Amino acid sequence: MSWFKRKEKGISTPTEEKKDAPDGLWYKTPSGKIVHTRELKSNAYVSPEDDYHVKIGSAEYFQILFDNNKFTELDAKMTSGDPLSFVDTKSYTSRIKDTIKKTELNDAVRSAYGKMNGIDIVVSCMDFNFIGGSMGSVVGEKIARAIDHSIKNKMPFLMISRSGGARMMEAGFSLMQMAKTSAKLAILDKEGIPYISLMTDPTTGGVTASYAMLGDFNIAEPGSLIGFAGPRVIRETIGKDLPKGFQSAEFVLDHGFLDFIVDRRQLKSKLSTLLTLLQN
Amino acid sequence: MLLEFEKPIADLENKLQEMKTLAEGKKIDLSKDIESLEEKIQALKKETFANLTRWQRVQLSRHADRPYTLDYIYELTEDFIEIHGDRNVKDDKAMVGGLGSIDGQTFMIIGQQKGRNTKQRQERNFGMANPEGYRKALRLMKMAEKFNKPIITLIDTPGAFPGLEAEERGQGEAIARNLREMFMLKVPVICIIIGEGASGGALGIGIGDKVLMLENTWYSVISPESCSSILWRSWDYKEQAAEALKLTAKDMEKNKLIDGIIPEPLGGAHTDLKWMANEMKKVIKKETKALLKLSPEERITQRIDKFCAMGVYNE
Numbered sequence: 342m343s344w345f346k347r348k349e350k351g352i353s354t355p356t357e358e359k360k361d362a363p364d365g366l367w368y369k370t371p372s373g374k375i376v377h378t379r380e381l382k383s384n385a386y387v388s389p390e391d392d393y394h395v396k397i398g399s400a401e402y403f404q405i406l407f408d409n410n411k412f413t414e415l416d417a418k419m420t421s422g423d424p425l426s427f428v429d430t431k432s433y434t435s436r437i438k439d440t441i442k443k444t445e446l447n448d449a450v451r452s453a454y455g456k457m458n459g460i461d462i463v464v465s466c467m468d469f470n471f472i473g474g475s476m477g478s479v480v481g482e483k484i485a486r487a488i489d490h491s492i493k494n495k496m497p498f499l500m501i502s503r504s505g506g507a508r509m510m511e512a513g514f515s516l517m518q519m520a521k522t523s524a525k526l527a528i529l530d531k532e533g534i535p536y537i538s539l540m541t542d543p544t545t546g547g548v549t550a551s552y553a554m555l556g557d558f559n560i561a562e563p564g565s566l567i568g569f570a571g572p573r574v575i576r577e578t579i580g581k582d583l584p585k586g587f588q589s590a591e592f593v594l595d596h597g598f599l600d601f602i603v604d605r606r607q608l609k610s611k612l613s614t615l616l617t618l619l620q621n
Numbered sequence: 622m623l624l625e626f627e628k629p630i631a632d633l634e635n636k637l638q639e640m641k642t643l644a645e646g647k648k649i650d651l652s653k654d655i656e657s658l659e660e661k662i663q664a665l666k667k668e669t670f671a672n673l674t675r676w677q678r679v680q681l682s683r684h685a686d687r688p689y690t691l692d693y694i695y696e697l698t699e700d701f702i703e704i705h706g707d708r709n710v711k712d713d714k715a716m717v718g719g720l721g722s723i724d725g726q727t728f729m730i731i732g733q734q735k736g737r738n739t740k741q742r743q744e745r746n747f748g749m750a751n752p753e754g755y756r757k758a759l760r761l762m763k764m765a766e767k768f769n770k771p772i773i774t775l776i777d778t779p780g781a782f783p784g785l786e787a788e789e790r791g792q793g794e795a796i797a798r799n800l801r802e803m804f805m806l807k808v809p810v811i812c813i814i815i816g817e818g819a820s821g822g823a824l825g826i827g828i829g830d831k832v833l834m835l836e837n838t839w840y841s842v843i844s845p846e847s848c849s850s851i852l853w854r855s856w857d858y859k860e861q862a863a864e865a866l867k868l869t870a871k872d873m874e875k876n877k878l879i880d881g882i883i884p885e886p887l888g889g890a891h892t893d894l895k896w897m898a899n900e901m902k903k904v905i906k907k908e909t910k911a912l913l914k915l916s917p918e919e920r921i922t923q924r925i926d927k928f929c930a931m932g933v934y935n936e
Contacts, residue, residue, distance in 0.1 A: 507843075
């Protein structure tokens with residue numbers, strides 16, 4: 342008989358219930374530092390104690406990037422269909438309904454345009470809270486239309502990725518969103534309009550294998566997990582533990598697939614400098 | 622090797638063989654019985670293959686005797702020259718490609734290659750390409766564009782390889798680049814799923830003016846097994862997962878995610894490679910002829926528009 346007995350086995354919190362931005366008064370970073378949430382907010386949600394980048398969503402990124410938090414949202418009302426009448430342990434429609442209620446988001450990406458240090462920019466930003474930031478038809482279509490807006494108005498495009506990959510419940514449809522977004526990026530590329538892809542923790546699967554890796558500039562937040570296959574799958578494939586730091590942003594930079602890593606506190610100024618350099 | 626649902630048919634076929642041997646050996650006239658048994662076999666085959674579940678189609682797509690990319694290439698062409706290497710890291714044997722002609726028209730033919738025995742399977746990495754495979758494929762596609770040759774891709778993969786070195790060398794980047802570049806190819810591109818079409822690994826050579834599936838193949842964002850393990854947290858729900866994913870050629874055509882289906886001989890492609898290849902040849906010739914009537918710009922625009930129309934959402 343053990344002294345302490347676990348009532349429930351293992352981690353039982355479903356991915357979509359894991360909280361993003363802290364909403365309590367105090368926040369504890371993974372290394373154990375305690376930070377006041379007000380202090381976090383004024384510090385771009387980076388812990389001043391240990392530089393830990395708290396996982397945040399589109400609302401926080403928009404607030405960090407757009408001047409005076411002023412922006413116009415695109416396709417805000419778009420929601421998921423259920424083309425395959427998909428049912429696993431739960432029906433897809435009820436999963437969507439519950440997630441919308443819980444997260445107060447309509448799907449896993451939001452797009453907006455506005456000014457960043459006076460520069461016009463279109464931003465699409467993923468929300469991991471919404472079914473693991475998975476990419477289904479809504480994510481694909483909203484990103485495609487954001488790119489259309491960039492092309493039409495000759496504004497640079499910033500994509501902030503944070504996703505476990507494609508959304509299984511849309512099967513073939515979600516796979517083709519990789520194609521759709523890449524098609525739009527091919528046009529953006531031809532038009533010579535800058536595309537910056539910011540990868541945050543985590544960026545994996547079909548998102549990595551499409552728009553996240555297609556930036557003129559592929560950049561990342563420090564410590565983010567970035568990869569095609571997830572660490573668990575790779576561990577199973579090779580039957581060995583993975584080396585420390587494998588698939589971290591620093592590892593990906595080291596192997597030549599990122600242009601630079603950017604501290605979130607410098608994100609706005611660094612992006613502005615970069616876009617100004619391209620403009621002048 | 623037989624699949625579960627092939628066994629009753631095989632049993633009858635064995636019986637037929639016995640009957641024929643008996644008739645010949647003992648010089649008895651069993652022609653009536655033979656004829657009726659042959660009819661019975663044909664009827665059973667028709668019934669079995671018309672009512673396959675989605676999971677059974679997945680099993681057929683992985684049949685041990687199923688023709689692979691090079692089998693088709695050598696059946697379709699007589700002058701195939703294989704081209705190797707990505708000019709960067711190495712030659713990925715899970716992805717093959719080269720030039721060959723079909724009735725006088727030269728094509729660049731590219732596809733994932735599986736192995737038939739243990740040694741070959743290892744050499745071909747079970748048809749799971751590394752980044753250099755996708756980069757080799759892109760190099761060959763650009764070569765085809767330079768020399769103005771239409772491209773055929775034959776897709777058959779359980780996925781892009783999820784390995785350590787694959788990550789180090791940018792598996793995601795390699796596939797992503799192929800998607801973007803394939804949209805801008807000036808030459809016609811025809812993609813045919815000949816076996817398994819698993820996720821990004823398949824799509825990485827799957828952007829085409831025409832995307833077709835052989836009758837008994839599957840194409841989806843994930844394999845039924847992995848889907849089961851993630852959504853049901855167990856490997857035991859692969860049949861349900863296959864149903865839920867709607868991954869067969871018929872499903873994909875109905876959802877307008879592919880352009881058409883190429884029928885297989887009764888019993889599956891492996892029962893008659895020549896027939897199958899001939900069917901593919903007819904379709905390839907017909908589609909190429911139609912695509913060559915369009916200008917490169919028209920083809921690119923239509924290719925982009927087709928994929929951009931895929932998706933279901935509410936506004």
